[in-house]
Amino acid sequence: MQREELHRLAAEHRRSLDGFAHHILVCAGLGCPGNEDIVAALRKEIAERHLESTVLVRKAGCMGLCALGPIVLILPDEATYQAVRPEDAGDIVAALGHAPVERLLLPPDLPFFTRQYKNVLALSGRIDPESIGDYLAAGGYSALFTALTEMRPADVISRIQESGLRGRGGAGYPTGLKWATVAKAAGEKKYLICNGDEGDPGAFMDRSILESTPHAVLEGMIIAAYAVGTRHGYIYVRAEYPLAVRRLRLAIREAERLHLLGHAICGSNLDLNIQIRLGAGAFVCGEETALIESVEGRRGIPRPRPPYPAEKGLWGYPTLINNVETYANVPSIITRGPEWFAALGTDKSKGTKVFALTGTVKHSGLIEVPMGMSLREIVFDIGGGIPGGRAFKAVQTGGPSGGCIPAAFLDAPVSYESLGELGSIMGSGGMIVIDETSSMVDIVTFFMEFCMDESCGKCIPCRVGTAQIHALLTKFQQRQATVADLAQLEMLCDLVKHTSLCGLGQSAPNPVLSTLRYFRQEYLDRIAPPAFAQEDSP
């Protein structure tokens, strides 16, 4: 496909969409169950009123505010309806062209919407994820054309470097540097992998991106393939995300049909085939070398690094491995320029970040904010604070590898550096709000049980250490711990953190360490008085 043809297709599709006076977009993500019934009810209503030629009902991606779903968006009015049921179809259709349905309407000035800055999620909820025409009409794949026709691979890499984009999977390694290393690596054969093994319980950014704008991820991957010089790509997705997998398969087929993927992409000499590999429920596979083992069909057991995958990865060849959200950031950096991207965020953490805001917070859902926004703004403005008049206790970031940040640090900006200084991590973007009714010891025991279960067993510090830490935490939970247990807990955490092979073990103690730092009293309160401890011990 040539550029003119792409423009023609995009224009045709836009014309066909513009032919409808009203668009009703229904969120068809996993977060809005029952959306099929709503779509059916709306279509029936429109047929009964003979409005088929003026009103278009479509399934769209995630609109973010899952807590108040199912969400329906009316365009061009920009009216957003909440908690829609199939019975509301009549009122919604009747109100088209008139005042919106008051009882369903979300205030347009809701901070949840106004305080966000959407870049990766800009098209999420506004296009049909199952239509490549929609993505083209919204300017999709133009970044790919720009890269292929106006830039050499080295130019693409320098743009990514200038933008300051860092890996969105959690570690925050500079993306451009990784690309440059793979591009420089010797040898003809190289691989490209997209890490969609979002195993952190409490996070669903990658699921939403894959479900809402699968083509943006593909476009980012194709641009990356051009930049580093590879013809083979894999997307590794969790099997727990069947809808994301289905939409991704469709997106790959559609892109191949238009020669945006496959042989001689866009008439250039770039070839790329992308295959999907399904995960099978192993948290450790989010670690890049374990993921590579899994793609090769084995148990997900991490390899020692170095050599890093950029030098020796899949089948021993140089491999570029980036997270879903990282790839989804690429097209806009190419289109809008690295300066635009670098102007967003903080000094060292550029751009925006998508977070899954959940736990005890009013407006839980999927959000995107510029880096550097304070936790307070995220939890209380965008999230609407804690429901039921309870008090905020902590916000947990980074899942089982992260930490809990107490109220005293609510004004800290969200960036790789500041979260690290607070003893947590950015992680992939899970953000769980915890209120005063939850016990930190309980939450930490939960995370440690998770890490213990998910430890692959290769290295001893992680395999044995997580089990021992869990046993100690259980003693605290049951109020049978001793002062010596507390000392041993701290010693073990330090040991596991510094001697484990991979990120899973190295970061598993983080939740314990951060709560020992900020909520030490909760541990002390659970140390049994000596006499009681003696009675209970065998």
Next chain:
Amino acid sequence: MPAKTQAQHSTDDRRWQLLERAMQRHDFRPDALIETLHAAQDAFGYLDPSTLDYISSRLRVPPAKVLGVATFYNHFHLKPKGEHTLTVCTGTACHIKGNDRILAWVRDRYRLTPGGTTADNRLSLVEVRCVGACALAPVILTDGTLAGKKSFEEAIAIIGEWLNDAT
């Protein structure tokens, strides 16, 4: 038990053909083992020893490696499931919102622990680490249908109704 030949299997059952086709799609490459196990579980509902043996011989992967992979990943089940499956999400958000209460209730009411099936083969209980619908926590799935944002009382009412309705 020696693995059956392909011919025996394909005459037996269409499910073996599905499995065969999945392996064919990947040119019987040993690295497509996980994809093949997915296909086998989709076809049969679980992975039994004869299926694993068959995959081992077709992909030329040692039986120990096939079993190793099948047991490493949580998604694969080596035992058949009951008529109905209740899936309880135990991700962080669901934990905070009290899904452990639902698990405890199922344990008492149906004498079921995660991974188990009732004696009458009616109900299986599966615990999953996050289905990614955290904003709807706590989440349960009744035969794959998601129910979220339910109180403990609402959730057990849904389960009760589902099991009665479904018979």
